[in-house]
Amino acid sequence: MTDLLITGGTVIDGTGDPARALDVLIKDDRIEALLAPGTPVAAARVIDAAGQVVAPGFIDVHTHSDVSMLLDGRAESKVHQGVTTEVTGNCGFSPYPLTPARRHDQLELLAGLGDDPIDPGWTDLDGYAAAFAERGVAINVAPLVGHGPLRIAAAGMAERVDADQVRTQQRLLAELLDQGAFGLSTGLTYVPSGFAETTELIELCRILARAGALYASHARHEGVESIEEAALLGRTTGVRVQYSHLAINHPERWGEAAELVEVFDRLRGAGVDLAYDVYPYDASASALTQYLPAWVQAGGVATMAARLAEPEIRRRAAADLARGWGRGVPWLWDRVILSRTDGLCGAREGLTVAEAAAELDRSEPDLVLDLCRAGGNRVQVVLRYRTEADMLTFLRQPYALIGSDGSALPYLIDRRPHPRAYGAHARILGRYVRDLGVLELAAAIRRMTGDAADRIGLTDRGRLRPGLAADVVVFDPSTVIDRATFLDPAQRPDGVRHVLVNGTAVIADGRQTPACPGRVLRR
Known part of the structure; x- marks a missing residue:
C-alpha cells in the first residue's frame, strides 16, 4: 500500500466539532495526519476533494447483513452510501452459535433475515470470521450475538428454560464474547427469543456487563412497558442498553413520540446507560411469520406448518390473526x-x-397463513405503519443513533426489499440535514460515526484522527440524496464520491472498485 492525500476538502471529523479546511494524509490502513491545506507531502496518490465533505466512514449501528455479505461481499447498497462498517447480529439473529443437534432450527430462524439459504461450514464466531477472510468483503463487520440461536443451542424451541439451560446460554455467550463479539441482541417478538422472561435476560446481561459488552433489545412490544423492561436490565446488571429501531406502529398512538422520549430522558437521568437507534423511514420490514400469533409460531417452522395443516387449528389461527398483530395493532392490509x-x-x-x-x-x-406455511421465515413484508413526524421526534434527540435496519444488498435483485437498505444514510444527509434542516451536518455525522463507535465499543474508528483506521467517506453536501423508493428500492444514492475502507478505495469517483479490504472486527 502507498500513501494517500485527500486535499481541498472540508473535514468533519466525527466528534461534532465544526467543519475545518484540512488535508488528510493516509499511510497504509491508518490516518497518518490532518494537515493545514497545502502542506507539502510526498504522497503517491491524491484525491481532490474540493467542494466536498471528508468524514469518517459511516457505521451502520443496526443491520441484518449477517448472511447477505457472505453471499455477495461487494455490499453494494451500503458502500455507495458511505457505510464502511456494518453492525450485525441484531434482533436476536446471528449465524452462530450453530450446534449439530439444533442446526436445522437455527438456520430456519436465520431465514427470517430474508436471504437465500446458506450451508455454514462453521459453528462459532471464529469460523464465521474465517469465512469472510476467505471470501472477501468490501466493508467491515462488527458482530453481535443473536439470542435466538443461543437459546436454540441450549433449549431448542422450548418456551421455558431451566436453570441449567440458562447457564448453557451464559457459557456460550461468554465464549463468543471471548472471540470478540461486541454484545448480545434479543428479538423479543420472534420465536424463540420472545419466550425469554426478564429473569433469563438478566442472567445473560450479567455476562455482558462483566465483559463491558452491549445489550441491544428488539423489544417485545412498543411503548413504555418495553422501554422499562430494557432499562430494568441496565439498572439491575449495569449493562449498557441499546433500544433497537424505536418507532410507533399502532395507529391509535401515532403522535405520541414525545411521551416516549420523556421516558428515555427520565431513565437516563436516573443513571441507566440507555440509548436508542432509529432509521429515517415511515415503514418497517420483517419476516411475515413475525406477525402470526405466538402460539402459531411455537416449536419452529416445521411445527408451525404441521399445525396449520389441521383444519380446526387453521380456523382458530385465522380468527386470531384477523384481530391484529403485536399488542393489538389492527391489520391495515393495504x-x-x-x-x-x-x-x-x-x-x-x-x-x-x-x-x-x-x-x-x-x-x-388465509393468504398470510398459506404464505407462512409454504415459505416459513423466507416470506418478507414491508409495513407502512409509522409517521414521519414521530420518526423526526426520535431523530432529533442528541443520544439517538442512526441505523438502517437493512442488509447490504446488490443492485441487481429480483425482489423489493425496504429502501432503507439502499438509502438510509444518504437520506439523512440529503433530506433531513440539507433539505429539511432537522439535524445540523456535523451532528448528523457524529451520530453516524463517533457516537456509533463509542456505543458499540469500536475504539479505532469512527473519527478522523491520527492513528485511527482509515475508513473515510468523501461526499458532496449539495447533492447527496437517496434515490431508493418502495416500488423501486435498488437505486444508487447520489453525491457519494469516494469511500475508503482500511485505507483502500472501494468507491472511486462514484464507481465501486473490485477491492475487498473489509474485516470482521473484534471487541
Whole structure:
C-alpha cells in the first residue's frame, strides 16, 4: 500500500466539532495526519476533494447483513452510501452459535433475515470470521450475538428454560464474547427469543456487563412497558442498553413520540446507560411469520406448518390473526407490501396483501397463513405503519443513533426489499440535514460515526484522527440524496464520491472498485 492525500476538502471529523479546511494524509490502513491545506507531502496518490465533505466512514449501528455479505461481499447498497462498517447480529439473529443437534432450527430462524439459504461450514464466531477472510468483503463487520440461536443451542424451541439451560446460554455467550463479539441482541417478538422472561435476560446481561459488552433489545412490544423492561436490565446488571429501531406502529398512538422520549430522558437521568437507534423511514420490514400469533409460531417452522395443516387449528389461527398483530395493532392490509414471496401461493411481490388477496380471491388472513406455511421465515413484508413526524421526534434527540435496519444488498435483485437498505444514510444527509434542516451536518455525522463507535465499543474508528483506521467517506453536501423508493428500492444514492475502507478505495469517483479490504472486527 502507498500513501494517500485527500486535499481541498472540508473535514468533519466525527466528534461534532465544526467543519475545518484540512488535508488528510493516509499511510497504509491508518490516518497518518490532518494537515493545514497545502502542506507539502510526498504522497503517491491524491484525491481532490474540493467542494466536498471528508468524514469518517459511516457505521451502520443496526443491520441484518449477517448472511447477505457472505453471499455477495461487494455490499453494494451500503458502500455507495458511505457505510464502511456494518453492525450485525441484531434482533436476536446471528449465524452462530450453530450446534449439530439444533442446526436445522437455527438456520430456519436465520431465514427470517430474508436471504437465500446458506450451508455454514462453521459453528462459532471464529469460523464465521474465517469465512469472510476467505471470501472477501468490501466493508467491515462488527458482530453481535443473536439470542435466538443461543437459546436454540441450549433449549431448542422450548418456551421455558431451566436453570441449567440458562447457564448453557451464559457459557456460550461468554465464549463468543471471548472471540470478540461486541454484545448480545434479543428479538423479543420472534420465536424463540420472545419466550425469554426478564429473569433469563438478566442472567445473560450479567455476562455482558462483566465483559463491558452491549445489550441491544428488539423489544417485545412498543411503548413504555418495553422501554422499562430494557432499562430494568441496565439498572439491575449495569449493562449498557441499546433500544433497537424505536418507532410507533399502532395507529391509535401515532403522535405520541414525545411521551416516549420523556421516558428515555427520565431513565437516563436516573443513571441507566440507555440509548436508542432509529432509521429515517415511515415503514418497517420483517419476516411475515413475525406477525402470526405466538402460539402459531411455537416449536419452529416445521411445527408451525404441521399445525396449520389441521383444519380446526387453521380456523382458530385465522380468527386470531384477523384481530391484529403485536399488542393489538389492527391489520391495515393495504399498508402491508409483499417484498419477497418467491412466487409462493401465486402471490406477486410488490403487491399489498389486500391486492394479492383480491387477485387470488382469498381472504387476507388465509393468504398470510398459506404464505407462512409454504415459505416459513423466507416470506418478507414491508409495513407502512409509522409517521414521519414521530420518526423526526426520535431523530432529533442528541443520544439517538442512526441505523438502517437493512442488509447490504446488490443492485441487481429480483425482489423489493425496504429502501432503507439502499438509502438510509444518504437520506439523512440529503433530506433531513440539507433539505429539511432537522439535524445540523456535523451532528448528523457524529451520530453516524463517533457516537456509533463509542456505543458499540469500536475504539479505532469512527473519527478522523491520527492513528485511527482509515475508513473515510468523501461526499458532496449539495447533492447527496437517496434515490431508493418502495416500488423501486435498488437505486444508487447520489453525491457519494469516494469511500475508503482500511485505507483502500472501494468507491472511486462514484464507481465501486473490485477491492475487498473489509474485516470482521473484534471487541
